[in-house]
Amino acid sequence: MGLKLSGKGQQSHRMVIFVALLVLMTLLILYGSNNSNDTTYAPFHVATSHLKTTDLKKWAGKDGYVPVYGNKNMSLRCHNCALVTSSSHVLGSQAGEEIDHTECVIRMNDAPTLGYETDVGNRTSLRVVAHSSVFRVVRRPNEFLRHTDSNPMIIFWGPPNKIGKDAKGTLYRLIQRVSMTYSNVSCFSVTPGKMRRFDSLFHRETGRDRQKSHSWLSTGWFTMVIAIEICDNIKVYGMVPPSHCGKKPVTKKMPYHYYKPRGPDECVTYIQNESGRRGNHHRFITEKQVFSRWAKQYNITFTHPNW
């Protein structure tokens, strides 16, 4: 009898737990779908009046970039720069010749020139490469490490435990091997101290702590800051203004990368990253709000589209 009762008790106990779990899961699913359906992107609403502006020209400093091999200096200085983004907005621009006639041409990650010369040109003075893109760059040395300007540069950025000198990991050894082999290309990595300064710059310019707000800086952020450090005038090709993806009716689908026509849509990628609160996300739209302020402070112009 006692056994039977406790059996029943156990059963109802299990039932309670089961129902509780069911409710919990339903809530989680509702909460999750609510979040992902929430396409109204919420940039960080930067209250610009409270922010301290940083003079990036003074902020620069010479010690932020260390050669991966040898004792080269990151001494690139240019009067005019073309910053070519990886966005599909460059397609059809016919800007290739204009880009090639610019003193310094800056590109990002593994954005190719081969096959896209008419729109993006064929010269590269500097490439800014994320730790996560190293393998893609190294996999096609003919494209990224030979046949470029007489002394092209690559700046690798990433967490110190991945690309720092003390990392001694696979990635750092790979970068080292590449810069020994292709001695015409000067390879640098961003120092741990400078990585922290990129974080504090984001904090100062957006009012948000990068780590606490679960944000990742984008290669675009690094590239823009580095371009301001080394160039007097910058012309940016293919970057949309911060308000672009919020427009209604929804703008026509444009691939995120010009070299991946079937890849993800640019605005979807921007909006999803901007509104992501759990896990780390890029803040492409917030970053562009900062760029638009910098454009007034430094001589930055945007083309394809113009803004």
Ligand SMILES: *[C@@H]1O[C@H](CO)[C@@H](O)[C@H](O)[C@H]1NC(C)=O
């Ligand atoms: C790099 O800069 C340091 C100090 O500014 C200088 O002593 C050194 O000669 C430079 N190296 C090269 C290769 O230009």
Ligand SMILES: *[C@@H]1O[C@H](CO)[C@@H](O)[C@H](O)[C@H]1NC(C)=O
């Ligand atoms: C690419 O490079 C060649 C010379 O190497 C040049 O003749 C050509 O005009 C360049 N630009 C474009 C857009 O193809």
Ligand SMILES: *[C@@H]1O[C@H](CO)[C@@H](O)[C@H](O)[C@H]1NC(C)=O
């Ligand atoms: C390095 O540059 C020299 C001259 O600038 C060139 O002849 C040589 O082919 C280049 N080497 C590589 C590996 O690109």
Ligand SMILES: *[C@@H]1O[C@H](CO)[C@@H](O)[C@H](O)[C@H]1NC(C)=O
């Ligand atoms: C700003 O840069 C553009 C090219 O990027 C150049 O044509 C213009 O002369 C520059 N303006 C100033 C004031 O330097």
Ligand SMILES: *[C@@H]1O[C@H](CO)[C@@H](O)[C@H](O)[C@H]1NC(C)=O
């Ligand atoms: C955020 O952006 C990256 C590209 O840097 C993309 O791979 C990723 O899918 C995006 N995340 C979301 C949630 O869209």
